[in-house]
Amino acid sequence: MTEQKERELYFWMVLVREFEARVAALDKQGKLAGGVYSGRGQEAATVGVCHALRPDDWVFPLHRDMGAYLVKGADPNRLMAQIFGRRDGFSKGKDSYLHGGDLAHGIFGATSMLAATLPVAAGMAYKFRMKNEDRLAVAFFGEGASSRGDAHEAMNFAGVHKLPVIFVCENNFYAYSTPNELQFAVENVADRAAGYGFKGEVASGNDLHTVMNVMQKATDRARRGEGPTFIELKTYRYHGHSEHDRAAYRTEEELVTWESRDPIELWEHYMDKRKYDLPAIQAETLARARKVVEDAVAFAEASPEPTGPEAMDDLYATPVGEGR
Ligand SMILES: Cc1ncc(C[n+]2csc(CCOP(=O)(O)OP(=O)(O)O)c2C)c(N)n1
Secondary structure: OOHHHHHHHHHHHHHHHHHHHHHHHHHHOOOOOOOOOOOOOOHHHHHHHHHOOOOOOEEEOOOOOHHHHHHHOOOHHHHHHHHHOOOOOOOOOOOOHHHOOEHHHOEOOOOOOOOOHHHHHHHHHHHHHHOOOOOOEEEEEEOOHHHOHHHHHHHHHHHHOOOOEEEEEEEOOEEOOEEHHHOOOOOOHHHHHHHHOOEEEEEEOOOHHHHHHHHHHHHHHHHOOOOOEEEEEEOOOOOOOOOOOOOOOOOHHHHHHHHOOOHHHHHHHHHHHOOOOHHHHHHHHHHHHHHHHHHHHHHHHHOOOOOHHHHHOOOOOOOOOOOO
16 A cells, blocks of 8 residues: 555544544534434544445445545535534435435435345345446444344345445444343354355454455455455444443443554554654644534534425425426
């Protein structure tokens, strides 16, 4: 990998962290329109996965996958406006962050029902297959979501039809407060892939190199027509489930253990070992990321609130023959 690419990957992780930190602060100031689910600590997972994709591939992020939006190409200004519930957001102020997809960049908005997007991702991959398109669908979900029937149905269907879809489970050890041992009885969630007839990979979600390696294998497999991969990335969220959750169900020792494997610090350590000018890179990257975030906040704050009647816009398609 070139130094330029490694620095770019670093920028994405720092941008995701800075963006989410600002969003958490804005939430505490009561400025936002909906729930905030920080993925702080999970940046290597979303950045590593999405960096491996092409612009015309599709991602299906869930509530903790802000990085997927940013790396896949969503405009940070519109993303922030979405989080503020303003007219320039993807849903034009009709919804909170969670449900705002950005169709122009291949980002499907999350649904509140966990795992409900997985069959949609499989369906989209089925369409790619039918139309002979060299494109992939990537569905993110947590280990909690993996317990839902939708996840099983999607993976079974994808396995039967050898679809170009990658299932990325970010296992951060808690689904809200439910720990792994009360969530599934297998050792790894990805062990289930065998039951669907495709490959399961278990990897560190905090180590960017590892994430990129497993993604490379999975995208190659899918593009060769060899079907899906179930990637389980072991990672950790530093914040509670959402900003109001103090996460009293975990120990300080556990949190600190994971913080000592911080994905951004691991990458900095790597760049240092490569003898790059780390202090200069850190300062430059942080300034660049903060500028993007501050511009996005200014844009969102200047974006108007939608008016009442706009609530009815876009609810129905224009009937055929009418309008245009
Ligand atoms: C079907 C369904 N059940 C419960 C919820 C409430 N809920 C939202 S997020 C969440 C925890 C999800 O955990 P996980 O899938 O592991 O993802 P994480 O939040 O850890 O990233 C729960 C229980 C929901 N949205 N949908």
